[in-house]
Amino acid sequence: MNERTYLSAPHVTELEEAAVLRAIRSGWVAPLGPEVDAFEQELADYCGREYAVALSSGTAALHLGLLTLGVGPGDIVLTSSMTFAATANSITYTGAEPVFVDCDDTGNIDPDLLEHAFQDLESQGQRVKAVMPVDLLGKIVEHERIDTIAEQYGAVVLSDAAESLGARRNGVPAAAFGVAAAVSFNGNKVMTTSGGGALLTDDESIATHVRYLATQARQPVVHYEHHHIGHNYRMSNVLAALGRAQLSRLDEMPSSGSPPSPTTAPPGTTSGSPLSSSSRPSPVSPATT
Numbered sequence: 001m002n003e004r005t006y007l008s009a010p011h012v013t014e015l016e017e018a019a020v021l022r023a024i025r026s027g028w029v030a031p032l033g034p035e036v037d038a039f040e041q042e043l044a045d046y047c048g049r050e051y052a053v054a055l056s057s058g059t060a061a062l063h064l065g066l067l068t069l070g071v072g073p074g075d076i077v078l079t080s081s082m083t084f085a086a087t088a089n090s091i092t093y094t095g096a097e098p099v100f101v102d103c104d105d106t107g108n109i110d111p112d113l114l115e116h117a118f119q120d121l122e123s124q125g126q127r128v129k130a131v132m133p134v135d136l137l138g139k140i141v142e143h144e145r146i147d148t149i150a151e152q153y154g155a156v157v158l159s160d161a162a163e164s165l166g167a168r169r170n171g172v173p174a175a176a177f178g179v180a181a182a183v184s185f186n187g188n189k190v191m192t193t194s195g196g197g198a199l200l201t202d203d204e205s206i207a208t209h210v211r212y213l214a215t216q217a218r219q220p221v222v223h224y225e226h227h228h229i230g231h232n233y234r235m236s237n238v239l240a241a242l243g244r245a246q247l248s249r250l251d252e253m254p255s256s257g258s259p260p261s262p263t264t265a266p267p268g269t270t271s272g273s274p275l276s277s278s279s280r281p282s283p284v285s286p287a288t289t
């Protein structure tokens, strides 16, 4: 009974090794660079979104998404009772209050209870600013209903798709729902950049503002000038290279379970072969999130 069950063990091959080496040898070891730009474009294309902003974590994506949508002290954000702490943490970072809505038998937020929560809070004179549904463990929420209910009450939807990149609902990719969505590349997710995340949206002004807040809210001038409180939340160029290699193999990634065996290499490739167990450290991402 000592065997661990991993949410999703990292599956890293010589393709990722070559990508990281490419980034290092290019000289772009400093944060940002061409790998980040390319990763953002490829991720946006994969998710069917106009824009992606690569960040240091999924939590950072949720935090900046909320700030950009104007969520702040005194606001209420409705979210799922079944999720990882980061969902609620990101809400509290903004000074807003998370209010938890129970799940249906899919483990995702129950749309009927969501509607009930809106009615309940409204009858108490409280207004809900945003809804943060969570696509739990690869199961995408009934977003069509969530969006309709939220719109009816004048709330915006920021989708927490941290656990579901690669999944689809009626052919629509996770992270394509809501005014914006967050994904995670934590080591326990299906694809990883060792640590990282991204915000996806079709709204250019949201993407631009998230980028601005993620780079210390620095003004676009040569000297250092700041008008707002910002954050240091951007993804590095080296990790973006790792992300590009992982994204190119996302649809063929092993779904979960034990660490990859060398037999799971994509057929006919040497570049996709997992690193040998002697060169691969044992996974250190237990099923904690």
Ligand SMILES: Cc1ncc(COP(=O)(O)O)c(C=O)c1O
Binding pocket: 056, 057, 058, 059, 060, 083, 084, 086, 087, 134, 160, 162, 163, 183, 184, 185, 186, 196, 197, 289
């Ligand atoms: C549902 C959910 N939301 C948010 C996060 C936060 O992502 P990250 O670990 O990249 O900050 C995670 C995972 O860690 C998660 O499972």
